[in-house]
Amino acid sequence: MASRKKATKATKAEGRRQKATPAKAKPKKAAKKKTAAASGGLPRPSTKPWGKAGKALDGVRILDFTHVQSGPTCTQLLGFMGADCIKVERPGAGDITRGQLRDVKGADSLYFTMLNGNKRSITIDSKHPKGKEILERLVKTCDVLVENFAPGTLDRMGFTWAHIHKLNPRMILASVKGFGPGPYEACKVYENVAQCAGGAASTTGFREGPPLVTGAQIGDSGTGLHLALGIVAALYQRDRTGRGQRVLCAMQDGVLNLARVKLRDQQRLKHGPLEEYSQFGEGVPFGQSVPRAGNDSGGGQPGWILKCKGWETDPDSYVYFITQAPVWEAICDLIGKPEWKTHPDYAKPPARLTRLKHIFATIEAWTMTKTKFEVMDMCNEHDIPVGPILSMKEIAEEQSLRDSGTVVEVDHPTRGPYLTVGNPIKLSDSPCEVKRSPLLGEHTEEILTKVLGYSARDVADIKASGAITPPDKHHAH
16 A cells, blocks of 8 residues: 555656646647546537537438338428438338328328428338348448337338347337237227227217317327437437337327326326316216316316307307416406406305306307407406417418428429428427428439448349339239
């Protein structure tokens, strides 16, 4: 121990002598070390103007094995963020949605185009030996493989997790499935099935009627959004560990996550009636499960959908009106009921619970004299939370949504201009350009040569082999 201490003291003394020496090169090195230590090894903040430093996912390459809606939602979002999405499709057929609900003869459907922008398309016959070779080469080249096949499909193609990980230890395998591990794991699931299995349908609709699914695709698109978050998290972790991992999002799980307030209410129900539900005020007893609550607000503040001027001919001339306690007095003044501010039957929230039907009928008598936009303008002056029921026509024509990039018009070579939904996530330093969806196999040759490094002669051989062309255009194999 003594000798070590002496050595340490000698080393420190030598260090002090070196610092005292007026050498020019050494202080510069010390300054560099100090700067690196201060930054923690992280890159310095970019000096480029905001929005000019590239996109969030520049350099990330996605192998897109998805189809229909849940998977394509995920990969399109990653494409919006700057990832290079290579969509693998079957020669001659492609994603089944290219031809579903087709409105323009000979053109890809809106179902496909609105879910597959910002991608490149390559056609590959995965059953062909040469096709499988190309796929393996893509696995080695890409960062993330995203798939939403039926359970077991990828394994039957020969792309088990073990094989993928062997080909590329940094690869992230991201999957959408209907159910997670359990008795229903192998079941096939679509949007409405997921809404029902995830608890949304049982809590949607009116108490006296059957369960209802919602028009929002919380099963498909909702799960795709969850998967995108999982992929970004896995990419971030890979920077630390150097290895990829599996990411699984079950549609049932995604729907339940979006319906969590109903799971909250299920637990509250054990301790008494749910007082913010209108059936409490109407004296209707609760059962063992969370009931369908019509248009009741899920946030603890009573709310309902009310008619507005023109409702007789316009099915969307309605407004959602919330009787939030802090602005109750402003509501009373606005609807011409100032006496309610002090009346014992209306002044306090608990007293109002048993009179909600009458209260909303009275408010509706006022909203019916105004358009839904007039109601919104007048209420917002007093911070009263309301929302007009916007039709899809109104949303498509809303200029502010065009200006923000939420609704985008894109030109397509075969169907012409169409509207699509842009990136719902706005990043201040990551620009987003919404591009049209690819034609079937449009980028096959480009990907083979520029991404995978095949020569022109290799590509000619691949074409002749039938690995990238429809079966009726090549010899059987």
